[in-house]
Amino acid sequence: MFRAQTSWFAQNPLGKHGSVAIADVDGDGQFELLIARADGPNRALKFAGGQLRDLAPPLVADPDRSTLAIIAADIDGDGNEELYLLNSPESGPDRLLKRGLDGQWFDLLERPEYRALQGWNSHGGAAIDRRGVGRYGLFLTHREDAPRFLEQGPDRVLVEIARSLGFDRPIPAAGILAAPLHGSSTDLICSAERGANALYRNRGDGGFEDVANRGLEEDGDSGRGIAVFDADGDGRFDLFLGHADGPHRLMIRQTDGTWRDRATPSLAFPSALTAVVAADFDNDGVEELFLANGGERNRLFRISNTVEMLDAQEAAEPDSHATGAAVADLDGDGVLELIVSHDGQPPAIYKSRASAGNGWLRVRPLTRFGAPARGATVKAFAHGRTLVRTIDGGSGYRCQMEPVAHFGLGRTLQVEWVSVTWPDGAALTLPNPDVNCTYSVPFPRG
Numbered sequence: 001m002f003r004a005q006t007s008w009f010a011q012n013p014l015g016k017h018g019s020v021a022i023a024d025v026d027g028d029g030q031f032e033l034l035i036a037r038a039d040g041p042n043r044a045l046k047f048a049g050g051q052l053r054d055l056a057p058p059l060v061a062d063p064d065r066s067t068l069a070i071i072a073a074d075i076d077g078d079g080n081e082e083l084y085l086l087n088s089p090e091s092g093p094d095r096l097l098k099r100g101l102d103g104q105w106f107d108l109l110e111r112p113e114y115r116a117l118q119g120w121n122s123h124g125g126a127a128i129d130r131r132g133v134g135r136y137g138l139f140l141t142h143r144e145d146a147p148r149f150l151e152q153g154p155d156r157v158l159v160e161i162a163r164s165l166g167f168d169r170p171i172p173a174a175g176i177l178a179a180p181l182h183g184s185s186t187d188l189i190c191s192a193e194r195g196a197n198a199l200y201r202n203r204g205d206g207g208f209e210d211v212a213n214r215g216l217e218e219d220g221d222s223g224r225g226i227a228v229f230d231a232d233g234d235g236r237f238d239l240f241l242g243h244a245d246g247p248h249r250l251m252i253r254q255t256d257g258t259w260r261d262r263a264t265p266s267l268a269f270p271s272a273l274t275a276v277v278a279a280d281f282d283n284d285g286v287e288e289l290f291l292a293n294g295g296e297r298n299r300l301f302r303i304s305n306t307v308e309m310l311d312a313q314e315a316a317e318p319d320s321h322a323t324g325a326a327v328a329d330l331d332g333d334g335v336l337e338l339i340v341s342h343d344g345q346p347p348a349i350y351k352s353r354a355s356a357g358n359g360w361l362r363v364r365p366l367t368r369f370g371a372p373a374r375g376a377t378v379k380a381f382a383h384g385r386t387l388v389r390t391i392d393g394g395s396g397y398r399c400q401m402e403p404v405a406h407f408g409l410g411r412t413l414q415v416e417w418v419s420v421t422w423p424d425g426a427a428l429t430l431p432n433p434d435v436n437c438t439y440s441v442p443f444p445r446g
Contacts, residue, residue, distance in 0.1 A: 010052060016344060020033070023081050024080075033330060036341075069086040070084070072372075074367065079369040142172070144170060175193075178394045188202075199214075215261075235388055250303070263307075266301075276325070277292075278290075281327075322342055325399065326339050337351055361439075362404050418430045
């Protein structure tokens with residue numbers, strides 16, 4: 001399936017690389033590849049002239065801290081995403097970075113008025129617009145304590161309000177996914193490393209309730225990567241729950257709202273999973289599921305009516321120690337790249353060998369402020385099928401995919417319609433969109 005794009009890296013040193021995220025760091029409207037690093041500077045790689053070059057500003061690079069993950073979200077509604085850096089306790093507290101009007105980055109949490117928010121070290125997190133207003137909060141987990149929820153209050157001051165929203169029990173999880181599972185509002189799913197999982201359903205009023213007891217609670221250990229996609233073709237989201245040392249699960253949503261495991265033996269077979277990505281890499285109209293593993297071969301599956309294990313070819317990486325993975329179309333050719341980070345090895349980028357001749361369509365929803373509308377749902381109807389995607393606010397394992405809905409179309413040359421639904425329920429339909437192109441869709445006015 002995959003071939004390596006090693007020539008893309010202008011420089012690609014060894015290092016303890018961690019999670020992967022996709023965001024616009026320099027404000028030019030194009031996305032960069034962010035890779036967290038524990039033993040040196042974080043990286044913000046921009047594709048230009050056929051190569052990826054590091055443009056990370058000093059505060060984003062943050063070479064003196066050990067960064068576990070980077071989360072992008074427009075917290076203050078200015079149309080630009082801030083960056084939250086999760087750092088290890090030994091190296092210093094987390095940072096919340098903002099790009100000022102002069103283009104320079106600064107740490108919001110260093111301001112004196114935020115003394116109560118300083119000194120945090122988060123284990124995992126995701127971005128979520130819980131009220132559908134276009135301003136995002138940060139859901140942040142801890143190894144021992146209850147989660148925190150950081151957002152801007154009515155007076156535009158940052159506040160921590162987790163307990164008032166229903167996040168009151170410890171949930172040690174770095175596999176966190178933000179997705180609309182029960183409607184247009186964004187829900188939160190936590191794959192616990194010990195104890196029970198959590199599925200926090202957004203009640204629509206900005207508060208949450210844990211409904212994992214409908215089949216997702218899985219009271220056990222070693223929860224890791226988590227992905228959302230339509231596994232059975234019914235137009236609704238299903239879940240993949242991966243584990244570090246136990247069987248993986250493919251959780252299918254039932255008509256009564258419960259979840260049932262439909263993983264085949266080959267998909268469930270335990271592996272040292274560190275990250276997972278669901279995407280249509282070859283543009284054939286069916287999403288693949290990539291399982292990144294530490295110290296053993298990575299795996300690739302195609303899931304439609306059946307589960308088929310595929311040959312990942314160069315992306316199998318039999319001797320690697322994968323730590324994170326994400327997906328993006330970095331070169332803008334309509335074919336997704338798979339990015340895999342490693343511990344003690346350089347990151348790698350892979351591209352499908354089998355995409356030639358297949359059509360595609362990409363949709364980029366925006367908030368009312370012009371930022372990526374993370375948590376929006378995008379559907380496309382083509383050739384008698386409804387394809388569904390969500391704009392990622394957090395998934396995989398401490399990762400964020402690109403905030404674009406990517407649809408592979410196979411040999412289909414016509415799409416009847418595309419619809420976008422934002423977290424507040426606002427919706428817009430585009431009839432008969434052209435294929436092999438990208439649409440930016442502003443938030444509907446009036």
